[in-house]
Amino acid sequence: xxxxYGYLVVSTTTQxxxxxxxxxxxxxxxxxxxxxxxxxxxxxxxxxLTPSAITVYSYDGRKVSQPRFHGLRTESLSASSLSLxxxxxxxxxxxxxxQVRCCDVLTGKPMGNPIAHKAEVVYVALNQTPVTSGSVERxxxxxxxxAELFLYLVSTGKSYKLHTxxxxxxxxxxxxxxxxxxxxxxxxxxxxxxxxxxxxxxxRTLTTKDGAEFGKLSxxxxxxxxxxxxxxxxxxxxxxxxxxxxxxxxxFGAAARWxxxxxxxxxxxxxxxxxxxxxxxxxxxxLDVAEIxxxxxxxxxxxxxxxxxxxxxxxxxxxxxxxxxxxxxxxAERILLQATPPLLxxxxxxxxxxxxxxxxLEIAVKHRSHVDxxxxxxxxxxxxxxxxxxxxxxxxxxSSVQWSWDExxxxxxxxxxxxxARHGKSYEPSSxxxxxxxxxxxxxx
Numbered sequence: 049x050x051x052x053y054g055y056l057v058v059s060t061t062t063q064x065x066x067x068x069x070x071x072x073x074x075x076x077x078x079x080x081x082x083x084x085x086x087x088x089x090x091x092x093x094x095x096x097l098t099p100s101a102i103t104v105y106s107y108d109g110r111k112v113s114q115p116r117f118h119g120l121r122t123e124s125l126s127a128s129s130l131s132l133x134x135x136x137x138x139x140x141x142x143x144x145x146x147q148v149r150c151c152d153v154l155t156g157k158p159m160g161n162p163i164a165h166k167a168e169v170v171y172v173a174l175n176q177t178p179v180t181s182g183s184v185e186r187x188x189x190x191x192x193x194x195a196e197l198f199l200y201l202v203s204t205g206k207s208y209k210l211h212t213x214x215x216x217x218x219x220x221x222x223x224x225x226x227x228x229x230x231x232x233x234x235x236x237x238x239x240x241x242x243x244x245x246x247x248x249x250x251x252r253t254l255t256t257k258d259g260a261e262f263g264k265l266s267x268x269x270x271x272x273x274x275x276x277x278x279x280x281x282x283x284x285x286x287x288x289x290x291x292x293x294x295x296x297x298x299x300f301g302a303a304a305r306w307x308x309x310x311x312x313x314x315x316x317x318x319x320x321x322x323x324x325x326x327x328x329x330x331x332x333x334x335l336d337v338a339e340i341x342x343x344x345x346x347x348x349x350x351x352x353x354x355x356x357x358x359x360x361x362x363x364x365x366x367x368x369x370x371x372x373x374x375x376x377x378x379x380a381e382r383i384l385l386q387a388t389p390p391l392l393x394x395x396x397x398x399x400x401x402x403x404x405x406x407x408x409l410e411i412a413v414k415h416r417s418h419v420d421x422x423x424x425x426x427x428x429x430x431x432x433x434x435x436x437x438x439x440x441x442x443x444x445x446x447s448s449v450q451w452s453w454d455e456x457x458x459x460x461x462x463x464x465x466x467x468x469a470r471h472g473k474s475y476e477p478s479s480x481x482x483x484x485x486x487x488x489x490x491x492x493x
Contacts, residue, residue, distance in 0.1 A: 050087040050094070052221070055107050057094055059084035064096065066109055076109035086125075088132045090176060093153060095132040099123045102130065104137065104153055113156035119143030131188075133174035136202060138188055140169050148172055148190065150202050163205050167192040174202075175219045175226075180302060184241045184331055189217055189226065197228055199240055208243040211235060218268040218276075223298040227271050227290070229278070234259040236276075238294035239324040245331060245374050246350065249323040261286055297321055301328040306337045319345050326350075330370065361473035362387075365394050377402055385411070392417050393463045400425050409441060418459065420451030 049058045056067040061083055066076040086097035093112055096103045102122055104112040121142040130139045136159060141147040148163040171191040179186055186202040189210075197214040200207045210228075217228035226237045234257040243250050265281040274292040279285050293316050300309040306329070313321045326341035335358050342351040353373060360366045364387035371380035377398070384395040392411065396418050399408035405426060412419045423446055430437060437443055461477040468475035 050089050052089040053091050055089065057087050057089065059087060066107055078109040086127055090132045090134055092134050093132065095137065097122060097125060102137065113154060115139065115151035115156040117149050117151065117158050128171045131172050131174045133176060133186060134178055136174065136186060138172050138174050140172055145169055148188065159202065161205070163188065163200055165190055165192060165198070167194050173217065173219055175224060176221055177224055184244055187241060191217060199243055201244060206244065208247065210237065210240060216266060216268045218271045220271045220295065222273065223295040225294050227268060227276050229259050229262055229266055229268065232259050233257065234288060236290050238320050239327055242323065242327040245327040249327065252323045252345070253320045255290065255320065293318065293321055294324060297324060301325065304332065306334060310337065310340060313344065330373065333370065361468045361471045362391065365391055368394065368398070372398065391467065393421070393460055396422060419445060419449055421456050421459065423449060424451050424453060424456045
């Protein structure tokens with residue numbers, strides 16, 4: 049049996065019963081051809097594990113799908129080997145325990161490539177909150193054979209190691225909080241997804257408590273609201289309470305109730321809540337709230353960069369800078385080059401700022417534009433570091449392409465003036481000089 053999300057699901061040897069907690073008199077009943085070994089609940093669906101299949105049902109007893117992939121052996125699966133969320137099912141591949149397969153709930157088909165981990169995986173769990181336009185992608189935690197806890201994005205496979213010596217971990221049922229027991233301590237991250245937004249702020253969202261009462265080999269049974277339930281190795285159930293502010297802040301942020309979010313953070317006066325609010329605001333592209341939150345935690349450099357982004361008139365360029373803030377330069381470049389028309393100068397200058405000289409030159413040569421800009425900034429870079437050119441491509445182009453700072457600045461000003469005009473803004477070029485000044489806070493990151 050399993051109880052949660054307003055339903056009680058009970059299995060006998062031949063049938064399954066789905067009760068609503070508001071009415072225990074008339075359950076939905078459907079036949080089960082095999083003995084059920086596991087029932088796992090999620091907000092919209094529940095999962096039933098039998099010796100021959102993984103089956104997903106809706107709470108009215110309707111069969112939704114049967115996730116399948118090559119090498120699946122359900123007889124070897126257990127509660128730690130699979131996890132259910134509103135849109136996908138995660139299963140440790142029995143044929144290769146270094147891989148985690150994610151299948152779509154509605155179709156049962158695999159979602160892209162499997163998540164490849166460096167060690168054998170012993171535990172997986174998907175976060176339960178719905179994926180909205182203002183949140184990050186579906187997240188998966190993994191505990192491997194080395195007792196290391198990793199956080200993955202299901203859609204991209206990007207990962208971040210959260211902690212080591214982890215015994216057990218669990219997501220909050222209604223928010224983005226994550227708890228774990230590691231090395232005799234209880235750890236609670238109020239917003240672990242901040243690792244993919246601004247990992248510098250992640251340690252400030254971590255709360256640590258003494259976990260001696262849980263003992264060794266304990267298991268987190270549930271994490272609901274502000275209460276964590278842990279089963280010790282001797283079978284005793286122990287509870288622990290955490291601050292409720294993170295769950296409340298997530299509720300406000302997910303509903304875009306930013307005024308209430310800021311009032312809550314001011315009331316709590318906790319830097320972890322401010323960091324969480326900053327990350328949620330950046331994911332929702334609300335730079336005004338992000339500015340206030342970063343100012344509250346005195347992150348001056350990040351605040352300066354947010355102020356620079358707010359002055360950018362072009363939405364595509366602003367989106368690219370946000371991707372760059374999240375340490376996703378390839379995504380930022382793709383946004384700039386797929387804009388209509390392509391923002392070539394911004395894409396080239398972004399690669400120059402990141403010292404990706406080969407990629408900047410490749411874009412300039414491919415589009416036959418701003419080759420002189422790349423050569424000019426390359427010459428400025430070599431002069432500043434008192435180096436000589438060693439790249440043959442740059443040597444060859446420098447001998448055939450003539451450039452001057454006045455022409456480079458004129459082309460930059462023309463492109464930015466046209467960009468601003470397309471969005472009803474005005475552009476004021478920087479004062480003329482022998483070399484163009486880096487605009488705004490370009491070199492901040």
